[in-house]
Amino acid sequence: MATERTSDKIIKITQELIQTRGYSAISFDDIAVRVGIKKPSIVHHFANKGELAAAVVDNYRSMFLGLLAQSANSESAARNLEVYFQPYLQFGESGNLICLCGALAGEFSALPESVQLQVSGFFQEQHNWICQQISLGINNNEFATGLDANATATWVLSCLQGALLVRRAGGITTCVEDAVLTIKNYLRIS
Amino acid sequence: MATERTSDKIIKITQELIQTRGYSAISFDDIAVRVGIKKPSIVHHFANKGELAAAVVDNYRSMFLGLLAQSANSESAARNLEVYFQPYLQFGESGNLICLCGALAGEFSALPESVQLQVSGFFQEQHNWICQQISLGINNNEFATGLDANATATWVLSCLQGALLVRRAGGITTCVEDAVLTIKNYLRIS
């Protein structure tokens, strides 16, 4: 395996730091120490903090969509949603990780505009993807009848994001599993 | 009406700032300018930034519980939950406010311990209150049978918190209303 590129290491470490501590609370030094370089080397790869954060979110979005394109492309909406739940369940198991964009959403007004746009884009594309799956499940007769695909999709996204928040800050360990079970119950997935 | 005390003004302004920008991104100067005083005057009322934030959350918890004790003490769980939804719906309508503790949860690991304890306490007492209402509604035959009160309560809290996040950061304006409607559907409140 080729040695990981420095810029990729920076992105990976920064993502983890934002997921635990947020954007405003982390510094170039926090990142540099963990990557094993010095502060100015980060600026060589990313012009400033905002550009770095925007690149981190952009990478996260690609990863997320890539996973879905690869593993959630079956004709069963229920099976596709099962894949979708996995990252949330994994973050939940970690105990102190929340969704990257959920963390950034908490301090939204304090973010540089380029980061705000990336975060908004994440939520919108997630919403679109879920919406497509709900529609598929309704047409397939996999899900309960009479569902509003759009409203159901916003709700699914909301309760997964919120579950990670409440799990970590409230110490309520079953949050994500409870959210997933409730979603399945509501959609009538056995 | 008596003139508002400076310490109360500081708490009120700080709450709004955290709800929009988070904890790490705001400074004593941001607060002082809005209150109409200078930085050092804040330290006269609150020894340091952590103590101020802890006081803000403490005040928020009292306000929230006070509202519930006053307006949500009927024998109908459905009616009590209706009161509970109001602050979330109001934050949602504002467009850029989220729950104070939802904002703080996003940067949880970066908070001073005294603030973390307050935030954890908020989520736990909210969870307890909702849990009591769900149990009441089950015993009253107001809600669907077979509900797990504890898991349902975590889910209700999660999806309201998440709805505020997704609403603001994703620009999806119907989020909170969708969450409330879905909760009612799930519990079988007409």
Place this chain on the structure above:
DNA sequence: GTCTATAACTCGATAGAC
């Protein structure tokens, strides 16, 4: 591509006058 050194700034917090 990484480093040392440092500029320019902002932060939380303190000292002490009024």
Place this chain on the structure above:
DNA sequence: GTCTATCGAGTTATAGAC
């Protein structure tokens, strides 16, 4: 209780050597 003045630490970002 509020102020001016300031400290010391930490911040992003830059300059320039290697």
